[in-house]
Amino acid sequence: MIQLTNVQKKFGARQAVKNLSLTVPTGEIFGLLGHNGAGKSTAIGMMLGQVWPSGGEVRVCGHDVTTRRDLALQKVGAIFETPAFYDYLSGWRNLEIFTHFTARTSDARIREVVEWVGLTGREHGKVKTYSHGMRARLALAQALLPQPELLILDEPGEGLDPEGIHEMRETILRLHRELKLTILLSSHLLSEVEQLCTRIAVLNQGQKVFEGSLADTKRSNQWVRLRVNDFPLATKILTSAGLISSHREEQIELVIGMETDAVVRKLVEQGVGVYEIAREAKTLESFYLSLMSETKSN
Amino acid sequence: MFYLQLRNELWKLFGKKRTYIGFGAFLLAQTVMLLLFRFGDIRAGLSRMLSGNGYDASDYISALTVSVVMLIPQISLLMPLYATLVGGDMVAKEYEDGTLRMILSRPISRFRLLLVKWSAGIIFAMLLVLVLGVTALGAASILFPWKGMFVFVPGEAFSVLPAGEGLLRFAFAHIFLAINASAIMSVAFMFSCFNMKPAAATICALSFLLLSLVFENIPFFSSYENWFITHHFKCWLMVFQNPIPWSQIVQSEIILTAVSVTAFIIGCTAFQVRDIKS
Numbered sequence: 324m325i326q327l328t329n330v331q332k333k334f335g336a337r338q339a340v341k342n343l344s345l346t347v348p349t350g351e352i353f354g355l356l357g358h359n360g361a362g363k364s365t366a367i368g369m370m371l372g373q374v375w376p377s378g379g380e381v382r383v384c385g386h387d388v389t390t391r392r393d394l395a396l397q398k399v400g401a402i403f404e405t406p407a408f409y410d411y412l413s414g415w416r417n418l419e420i421f422t423h424f425t426a427r428t429s430d431a432r433i434r435e436v437v438e439w440v441g442l443t444g445r446e447h448g449k450v451k452t453y454s455h456g457m458r459a460r461l462a463l464a465q466a467l468l469p470q471p472e473l474l475i476l477d478e479p480g481e482g483l484d485p486e487g488i489h490e491m492r493e494t495i496l497r498l499h500r501e502l503k504l505t506i507l508l509s510s511h512l513l514s515e516v517e518q519l520c521t522r523i524a525v526l527n528q529g530q531k532v533f534e535g536s537l538a539d540t541k542r543s544n545q546w547v548r549l550r551v552n553d554f555p556l557a558t559k560i561l562t563s564a565g566l567i568s569s570h571r572e573e574q575i576e577l578v579i580g581m582e583t584d585a586v587v588r589k590l591v592e593q594g595v596g597v598y599e600i601a602r603e604a605k606t607l608e609s610f611y612l613s614l615m616s617e618t619k620s621n
Numbered sequence: 622m623f624y625l626q627l628r629n630e631l632w633k634l635f636g637k638k639r640t641y642i643g644f645g646a647f648l649l650a651q652t653v654m655l656l657l658f659r660f661g662d663i664r665a666g667l668s669r670m671l672s673g674n675g676y677d678a679s680d681y682i683s684a685l686t687v688s689v690v691m692l693i694p695q696i697s698l699l700m701p702l703y704a705t706l707v708g709g710d711m712v713a714k715e716y717e718d719g720t721l722r723m724i725l726s727r728p729i730s731r732f733r734l735l736l737v738k739w740s741a742g743i744i745f746a747m748l749l750v751l752v753l754g755v756t757a758l759g760a761a762s763i764l765f766p767w768k769g770m771f772v773f774v775p776g777e778a779f780s781v782l783p784a785g786e787g788l789l790r791f792a793f794a795h796i797f798l799a800i801n802a803s804a805i806m807s808v809a810f811m812f813s814c815f816n817m818k819p820a821a822a823t824i825c826a827l828s829f830l831l832l833s834l835v836f837e838n839i840p841f842f843s844s845y846e847n848w849f850i851t852h853h854f855k856c857w858l859m860v861f862q863n864p865i866p867w868s869q870i871v872q873s874e875i876i877l878t879a880v881s882v883t884a885f886i887i888g889c890t891a892f893q894v895r896d897i898k899s
Contacts, residue, residue, distance in 0.1 A: 334896070364899060371726045373897040393728045401726035403899065407719030412636050420629040424727035424734075427622060465723070475726070 324349045324473050324505045325370060330379035332365050332529075339365045340529045343379070347507050347522075349472075352499055354520035354537075355509040356611065362529040363509040367477050370507075371401060384473060397425070400466030404478035406458055410451035414442060414461050417450055422468040432468065440464045456487055463494065467502075474498060476508045480515055488515065495519055517607040525611065527618050540610040545577045546603040547586070552596035560593045561586060574603070623737065626729075630741035634707070640745070643703025647695060647753050651760050654691045659764050663690075671771060676781055683768035684761040685787045689794075689861070691757050693774065696798060696857075700753065701830055704746050704802045708809025709823030711738050712892065717819060725897050735814065735889050742810055743881075746802035754795045772861040780861045790860045797857040797870065800877050804850065805830065807881035814888035816895060853877050 325347035332340040340362045347353040357363050368374030369381050372392040381388045386395035408417045415433065422428040437446045440460040445453070453461065459479075466474060476495070480488045492515060498504050510516050516523060517537065525533040533540075550573060551557045558575060561567045566586055567575045577586070583600050590597050634640055658664055664682060667690075671681055712735070715721040724734060770787025772780045782790065809826035813819065830851060836842050837849040846852045856873035859866050 368896065368898055373722060373725045375894070375896060393730065396726070396728035399726070399728075401723075403719070403722060403726075405719060405899075407723055409633055409636065409720065411638070412632065416632060416636075420633065421723060421727065423622070423625045423629055424724055424729040427625060469727075 324351075324384060325353075325507060326380075326382040327366070327370075328380045328382075330366070330369060330381055331377045332362075332369060332374060333377045338529055340369070340376075343526075343529070343531055345524055345531065345534065347505065349505050350503065351522050352495065352506045352508060352520045354516035354523040355507060355526065356511065356513070356516060356523055357526035358511060358615075361526040363526055364477055365529075366526070367401075367475055367507070367509055370475065371399070372396065398469065398472040399475065400469060400471035400473070401475040402462045402466050402477070402479055404481035406462030406465075408450045408458065408461065411449060413447050414450055414453065414457075414464075415446045417461065418446075418465055418468060421465040425469040428468055436464045436467050439467065455482070456490065459483065459487065459491065467498075471504065473505045473507070476506065476510075478509055478511075480510060480512050488512070492519060513606075513608045513611055523607075525614055527615060532618050533614055537607070540607055541605050545579065545581075546605075547575050547577055547583060548573060548599065548601050548603055549575050549586070549597075550599040551590060552598070557590055557595045560589060560595065564589055623733075626733075626737045627740055627744075630737050631744065634741050634745055639710075640707060643699070643706070643749055644752055646699055646703065647749075648756060650695055650699060651691055651757055654694075655687070655760055655764060658687055658690065667771070667773075670773060671781075674781075676771070681769045681771035681781060682765065683770065683784070684758060684765040685768075685770035685784060685791060686772070687761040687765050688754075688757040688791065689770065689772050691761065692753070692794075695753060695757075696801075700749065700798075700802055701805050701827065703749060704805040705809035705823045705826040705830075707745055708742055708806035709813050709821075709826060710819045711742055711810050712813040712888075713817060713819040713822045714813075716816075716897070719899065722897055722899060731893050732889055735885070735892055739807070739810055739885050739888075742806045743803045746806040747799040750795055750799045750802050754791070754798075758791070772858075774858050774861075777855060777858040778861040780863055782861075790865075794857045794860045797860065797874060800874050800881075801854045801857065804854075804877040804881045804884075807884040808850075811884035811888035811891075814892040814895075847876070850877070850880055 325345065327343050327345040330340055330343040331338070343362070343366060355363050355366065365374055369376050370383055370388060372388045372395070376389065383395040384398055388395045409420065418433050418437070422433070437443055440463050442457065442460050442464060445457060450458065450461065479491055483491060495506060495508070496519065499506055508516065508519060520537055522536050523533070523540070524531055549557065554573065558567065558570045561575060566578060566581055566589060568578050569576045583602065587597055587600060667682060667686070712721070715724070725731070767784060769784055770780070770782045770791070772778050805826070808829055809822055812822035812825040817825070833849045833851040837846055837852050853873035853876050856870045859870050
């Protein structure tokens with residue numbers, strides 16, 4: 324659905340995005356992670372044809388955004404961290420204004436979307452009277468009006484209270500489930516990404532430092548919790564057998580490709596009592612932080 | 622689709638209170654001038670001038686004469702201010718508010734978007750002039766009789782016309798004033814397309830007009846007067862000359878139209894290469 328190939332962006336002397344290649348497959352909820360200034364918004368800007376890439380190719384829905392923006396964005400909806408509207412006009416009028424930049428839209432379709440997002444009864448009120456949550460719903464309505472296949476959400480949880488974040492999460496899942504949308508979600512709320520996304524890419528200083536499924540981030544954990552009757556002896560045996568690469572208090576790090584059954588077998592053979600062995604459950608947060616410190620040390 | 626987008630642009634434009642500042646200021650200025658004309662010394666001065674030239678002042682102190690007298694300061698001072706205010710807002714304000722980023726997540730081309738906005742700006746400029754003329758004439762008709770027209774602008778026009786022909790020329794003058802207003806709005810629109818605040822775009826456009834006026838009035842530059850936009854703004858007054866210098870008027874209007882189109886193209890080019898970021 325989205326394909327970035329060796330994309331670069333320079334703002335003056337500053338390189339905001341460096342050789343970014345990224346694939347967002349159809350049907351996924353794809354998370355774009357990174358700290359502030361990592362290049363997420365610039366990357367999204369380039370996907371929407373708002374920021375011109377200095378090099379590389381950006382394709383959305385099979386079309387090059389730079390040369391065929393009109394076709395590339397035909398089936399795309401977008402929501403930004405602080406959705407802006409014409410506050411002095413009604414919600415309905417705002418929807419008409421935005422949707423007519425894509426295509427002529429019937430009143431029936433606007434009514435349908437207004438109902439879907441739960442704004443019925445308030446759509447003719449001026450936007451300046453809307454609460455933060457209602458504005459978020461209006462933003463969603465304007466994104467859904469052109470019947471998109473791809474939804475781009477740039478920091479959608481920014482500024483929302485816990486209730487709002489919960490509602491946003493449920494809405495995204497509903498959009499994916501009911502409307503079968505491909506969703507690209509940029510965020511630095513790791514817990515949200517963990518609960519929503521099936522694939523992620525992590526950006527750091529304009530470079531991609533990881534791309535893979537959420538399961539990959541957990542699988543990559545080689546740390547195992549180990550309770551034995553003699554931990555120093557156990558680590559000595561396992562190190563000399565080449566099964567672990569390092570250890571710390573009640574934890575061992577398996578060498579790549581090693582499984583826990585081999586560890587247990589070796590320890591039992593050597594007469595060490597094994598009380599408990601389990602892989603440490605790695606959260607996205609711990610994965611992200613280790614990735615960042617790894618990148619920093621590199 | 623263009624019609625729908627233009628209609629939406631006009632909703633946006635006329636939904637804002639600040640759009641009406643110009644109309645309100647015109648009404649206020651007209652009321653003050655009308656009262657001064659009715660009860661002040663201006664009328665006596667005009668009567669003396671007419672009598673001195675062999676005309677019966679009572680035949681020419683009319684709604685049409687007063688309308689033109691009221692029009693001149695408003696066209697020179699207020700109209701550029703409000704045309705640049707709206708023109709300077711058109712793109713820069715949307716960028717500042719964040720709505721431009723929302724629009725540009727849609728498959729509309731930047732050129733098309735600017736064309737819609739510029740067209741809305743031209744409609745606003747024309748409406749501003751129309752309202753100015755209609756309200757001036759309407760308000761003057763309440764306090765002054767419908768008689769012949771007398772126009773005197775030092776160095777530009779001295780005319781005494783019957784009411785019918787005066788009205789026709791008054792209407793013609795507004796067509797040319799609309800082109801003037803469109804050119805002013807276009808210059809502000811051009812600055813609005815660059816990466817600057819709306820107020821800065823308005824100030825840049827007003828500065829451009831003032832610089833043009835200053836240069837035009839420096840004697841050394843008199844042979845270059847055709848290069849200054851403000852020189853061509855005066856062409857609407859030529860409608861009141863006898864005979865009407867059509868070739869000069871048409872030349873000025875073509876130049877002003879070219880200025881509008883050039884400003885639009887420069888604005889488009891600047892906007893096309895810009896990165897739109899939050």
